[in-house]
Amino acid sequence: MxxxxxxxxxxxxxxxxxxxxxxxxxxxxxxxxxxxxxxxxxxxxxxxxxxxxxxxxxxxxxxxxxxxxxxxxxxxxxxxxxxxxxxxxxxxxxxxxxxxxxxxxxxxxxxxxxxxxxxxxxxxxxxxxxxxxxxxxxxxxxxxxxxxxxxxxxxxxxxxxxxxxxxxxxxxxxxxxxVDVSIPIPRSSVTGLELDTSGRVGLSGAEIIVSGGRGMKEAQNFALIEELAKLLGAAVGASRAAVDSGWRPHADQVGQTGKVVNPNLYIAVGISGAIQHLAGMGSSKFIVAVNKDADAPIFSKADYGIVEDLFNFIPVFTEEVRKLKSTCS
Ligand SMILES: Cc1cc2nc3c(=O)[nH]c(=O)nc-3n(C[C@H](O)[C@H](O)[C@H](O)COP(=O)(O)OP(=O)(O)OC[C@H]3O[C@@H](n4cnc5c(N)ncnc54)[C@H](O)[C@@H]3O)c2cc1C
Structure with a gap:
């Protein structure tokens, strides 16, 4: 052996x-x-x-x-x-x-x-x-x-x-x-942990992620993403453009200089699909993209693409998910 x-x-x-x-x-x-x-x-x-x-x-x-x-x-x-x-x-x-x-x-x-x-x-x-x-x-x-x-x-x-x-x-x-081990005496120590009690699903390890990009236009519009994510039991992510605009914290950033994620389902909303963003989510099992520009690069990576204004699509989609969930439960 x-x-x-x-x-x-x-x-x-x-x-x-x-x-x-x-x-x-x-x-x-x-x-x-x-x-x-x-x-x-x-x-x-x-x-x-x-x-x-x-x-x-x-x-x-x-x-x-x-x-x-x-x-x-x-x-x-x-x-x-x-x-x-x-x-x-x-x-x-x-x-x-x-x-x-x-x-x-x-x-x-x-x-x-x-x-x-x-x-x-x-x-x-x-x-x-x-x-x-x-x-x-x-x-x-x-x-x-x-x-x-x-x-x-x-x-x-x-x-x-x-x-x-x-x-x-x-x-x-x-x-x-x-096993008996000899533990060195550290020069620093953890004196307390403050756990996130918001109940939000964390990005790392999330099975479903709904992410928003510059197409969301302003911070308040992320309420649409939050609502859909809550219904799906998903984490909320963001592109760097959304983070740099101050709409989301850096902890939400997906990509080369953010988090690398591998959910079963990644829904990219108003995100163009720059290579640095794809570096963080390109190996997701299913990718759904919502973008009003049919030539957006994200569509070459997506399994399902919706060419539509997100402000028309997301509320209708969220409502359909809500109905589906109420009939299933
Ligand atoms: C060194 C380096 C590291 C980087 N790291 C990262 C990183 O970690 N993560 C990351 O995301 N980026 C990163 N970037 C930035 C990256 O290059 C892109 O600039 C960024 O990903 C673009 O974000 P976005 O797709 O949200 O914005 P945009 O590229 O501006 O795309 C916005 C999209 O929204 C669509 N849209 C607009 N309005 C609507 C609407 N009403 N309905 C539907 N669609 C709409 C548009 O058609 C467009 O495709 C990095 C760049 C560099 C140079």
Whole structure:
């Protein structure tokens, strides 16, 4: 049997993040090709009881570092602990999420372990026993394949919402081993967390996103987008033009200098489809564009296009969604 495939789990608000299940499932697929086991590393506080759950997504064994000092992510405490745990399990490769924390951890691990990292991958294959990872570059205009030298341990962060989860196997539980770790004393600490209590769906990891662009004309008109998003249980996004105009916060910006999202459905309203915007949402599973200009570049990327003034279309569409929802419930 080959060395294991190691998956780094992300834990937030007393649960594993969905992307961890995607990464674990991808780890299982790779391990099956290599004839290897999947091990996971979980670092946090109050995580041990949840750890067996990773078995549902193909993890065989979970190494857990559970300590109050590890409750909130801090590079100074988490990265040395994770690096030590990776050294102990000596895996063939390490998979983690290309989330904000995952990208930070990946870069630091790469330096600490002196291993090559490829961030934000959208596909991983094994050819003749060698791992190759594909990632979009140049704002998504080009796809680059990466491979590692013999004897290297690939570090790969996976773009959220691209790799599909295995159907969860309810009865399968992973074996859990608690690991004693030495936690460095940090020079800074998290003293409190202020959680967003607005009830709004966050952009990262959202299944549906409704985004508005310069075509919305002014901040108040985003009420149309908000209303539709609320009905669909969607997050609200924006183009940079809308953000630069001060209509939306930067946290809502989708694109090269905003967030990269991969929802099942992306509705682009009054957005032209500049390459920098496409870089953030081009891999969405279904794209619907509403634009009054039939030649807008967004239509070359969209699965469904509505050539119409958004101020005519969105209220009617919202009303139809409302009717549909009331007949279904
Ligand atoms: C280095 C760099 C980084 C960048 N990063 C980003 C990024 O992260 N995200 C991003 O979005 N952009 C980014 N940009 C900016 C990008 O190039 C575009 O300028 C921006 O995406 C345009 O936003 P928009 O589509 O909302 O506006 P526009 O390009 O002005 O398009 C507005 C669209 O709305 C349509 N419209 C107008 N009125 C209506 C109506 N009543 N009904 C229907 N349709 C209507 C128009 O036909 C038009 O197609 C970046 C640029 C640079 C140089």
């Amino acid at each position: 080959s060395k294991c495939v190691c998956v780094l789990a992300e834990f937030r608000a007393e649960n594993f993040r969905r992307v961890t299940f995607e990464v674990a499932s991808e780890g299982r697929r790779i391990a099956d090709v290599l004839g290897a086991e999947v091990c996971a590393i979980v670092v946090g506080h109050g995580v041990a009881e949840k750890a067996p759950e990773l078995g549902r997504y193909g993890v065989d064994k979970v190494y857990v570092a559970d300590d109050p000092a590890l409750e909130n992510y801090l590079p100074e405490t988490h990265v040395p602990v994770i690096a030590d745990m990776i050294k102990k399990c000596d895996p063939a490769l390490v998979l983690l999420s290309a989330s904000v924390d995952g990208k930070d951890i990946g870069a630091r691990l790469s330096a600490r372990l002196e291993e090559g990292l490829v961030q934000d991958c959208t596909e991983i294959v094994v050819e003749n026993g060698k791992v190759k990872a594909r990632k979009p570059i140049y704002a998504g205009k080009c796809l680059a394949w990466n491979e590692w030298a013999d004897g290297a341990m690939p570090l790969i962060s996976c773009r959220p919402n691209v790799m599909s989860c295995l159907p969860p196997s309810e009865e399968k539980k992973a074996v859990v081993e608690k």
